[in-house]
Amino acid sequence: MPTILRGARFPSTMSRGFMAPRASSPENPLRLAVLISGSGSGLATLLKHQQNKSCAHKTVIVISDKTDAGGLGHAERYGVPNTSIPLSMRISGLERRIEQESRVLDAIEESGAELVVLSGYMRILTADFVSRWKGRLINIHPSLLPLFPGAHAHEDVLAEGVDESGCTVHLVDENVDTGPILAQQTVPVHKEDTVDSLSERVKKAEHVLYPDVLDRFCRNPLSFDIGWSVDINQL
Ligand code: GAR
Numbered sequence: 001m002p003t004i005l006r007g008a009r010f011p012s013t014m015s016r017g018f019m020a021p022r023a024s025s026p027e028n029p030l031r032l033a034v035l036i037s038g039s040g041s042g043l044a045t046l047l048k049h050q051q052n053k054s055c056a057h058k059t060v061i062v063i064s065d066k067t068d069a070g071g072l073g074h075a076e077r078y079g080v081p082n083t084s085i086p087l088s089m090r091i092s093g094l095e096r097r098i099e100q101e102s103r104v105l106d107a108i109e110e111s112g113a114e115l116v117v118l119s120g121y122m123r124i125l126t127a128d129f130v131s132r133w134k135g136r137l138i139n140i141h142p143s144l145l146p147l148f149p150g151a152h153a154h155e156d157v158l159a160e161g162v163d164e165s166g167c168t169v170h171l172v173d174e175n176v177d178t179g180p181i182l183a184q185q186t187v188p189v190h191k192e193d194t195v196d197s198l199s200e201r202v203k204k205a206e207h208v209l210y211p212d213v214l215d216r217f218c219r220n221p222l223s224f225d226i227g228w229s230v231d232i233n234q235l
Contacts, residue, residue, distance in 0.1 A: 017134060017135075018134050018135030018171060018180070018226060018227065018228050019134060019135040019136065019228070020135055020136075020221040020222055020228045021114050021115050021135070021136045021218070021221055022114065023218070023219060023220050023221060023222070024056045024057060024218045024219060025056055025219065026053060026054050026055060026056055029055065029056050029057050029058045029218070030056060030057045030058075030114050030115050030218040031057075031058060031059075031060040031111070031112055031113050031114045031115070032057050032058065032059045032060065032113060032114075032115050032116070032117055032214075033059075033060065033061045033062075033063060033107075033108045033111055033113035033115070033116045033117070034046065034059050034061070034062050034063070034116075034117045034119050035062075035063050035064070035065075035104070035116065035117070035118050035119065035121035036062060036063070036064050036069055036071040036072075036119050036120050036121055037064060037065055037066050037069055037120055037121050037122040037123070038066070038069055038070065038071060038120050038122070039069075039070040039071060039120075040062075040069060040070055040071015040072070040073075040074050040075075040119070040120065041071075041120075041203055041207070042119040042120055042140060042203070042206055042207060042210060043059075043062060043071045043074050043075070043119050043120075044071070044074040045206075045207040045210075045211060046059065046117075046119065046210070046211055046214070047059060047074060047075070047077075047078040047080065049211035050211075055215065056215055056218045056219045057115070057214055057215070057218045059075075059078075059080050060080070060081065060111045060112060060113050061080070061081050061082065061083070061107060061108065061111035061113060062074075062075035062080055062081070062082040062083075063082070063083055063084070063085055063104055063107055063108070064082070064083075064084045064085070065084070065085060065086055065087070065100065065104075065121070065122075065123055066084060066086065067084040067086055069084065071119075071120070072084065081111065083107060085100060085103045085104050085107060086100070087100045088100065097123075097126070098126065098128075100123075101125065101126055101128075101129050104129075105129065105132065114136065115136045115137075115138065115218070116133050116136060116137045116138070117138050117139075117140075117214070118137070118138065118139040118140065118172065119140055119210075120140070121139075122151060124176060125137075125172065127174045130172055130173065130174050131174070133172075134171075134172070134173065135171060135221075135228065137171065137172040138169060138170070138171060138172065138182070138214070138217070139169075139170055139171075139172050139177070139179070140167060140168070140169055140206055140210050141153065141167065141168045141170065141177050142154060142165075142167050142199065142202045142203070142206065143156075143157060143165055143166065143167070143168065143202075144164070144165060144166040144167075144168060144184055144186065145168040145170060145177050145178075145181060145184075146177075146178070147162075148160075148165070149176055149177035149178070150176065150177065153165075154195045154198045154199050154202070155195055157189060157198065158189070158193060158194075158195065158198065162189060163188065163189050164186050164187070164188060164189060165186070165187055165189050165198065165202060166184055166185050166186040166187050166202065166205060167184065167185055167187075167202050167205050167206045167209060167210075168181055168183075168184045169181075169182045169183045169184070169209060169210050169213045169214075170182055171226065180224075180226040180227075182213050182217060182224055182226075183209055183213045184209075185205045185206075185208070185209045186205075187201045187202055187204075187205050188201075
């Protein structure tokens with residue numbers, strides 16, 4: 001049986017200074033902005049989960065960096081405001097990255113979101129973005145971090161020949177896939193696996209793990225012992 005592990009990990013001094021969101025309840029759910037890039041199967045699971053009356057979070061905006069992301073259709077079906085904010089064609093390099101991020105930050109702020117969830121969002125955020133949302137920025141990664149960080153986790157798992165992989169829900173810090181881990185779930189890797197078959201198995205695990213971890217996190221963020229800086233006005 002896959003196991004769920006929880007706990008703290010302090011990969012560097014960068015992991016300090018996480019600001020906790022308020023603790024929420026079904027009567028006053030935490031407002032989420034969900035960022036996606038692709039098919040949005042995780043988003044679909046989350047939106048379905050949020051139909052549950054006991055859920056302590058709700059999605060107030062879905063933002064994609066791709067205009068054709070399938071996940072935008074899930075937002076439409078559930079009546080959730082959604083928008084795509086692609087990279088500009090007029091500028092390039094760092095300027096282009098910062099301009100796109102600044103529009104994403106504006107959209108998040110306008111939505112009134114209190115927590116940002118990266119659900120298959122395939123862009124690396126700048127340190128400026130992270131510092132604004134640190135402690136209220138959660139990522140789902142398709143491997144057992146700290147193993148196999150980055151954008152090609154399944155390829156790397158298969159190349160390494162390991163017999164176990166999984167998924168990780170973690171807070172985002174200024175580095176790539178290094179923030180404190182909230183929860184993980186393992187899945188087996190089979191000899192005949194392809195990237196597609198492994199990805200499908202890991203996504204099934206993600207879809208069970210991540211709405212549940214979000215529930216527990218939103219209800220009582222401080223129950224995760226990760227060295228919070230707490231703004232008492234938010235409690
Ligand atoms: C998920 O497996 C998620 O863990 C992964 O992208 C997939 C999105 O699937 N995220 C990353 O790789 C982030 N580095 P979805 O669009 O069907 O939800």
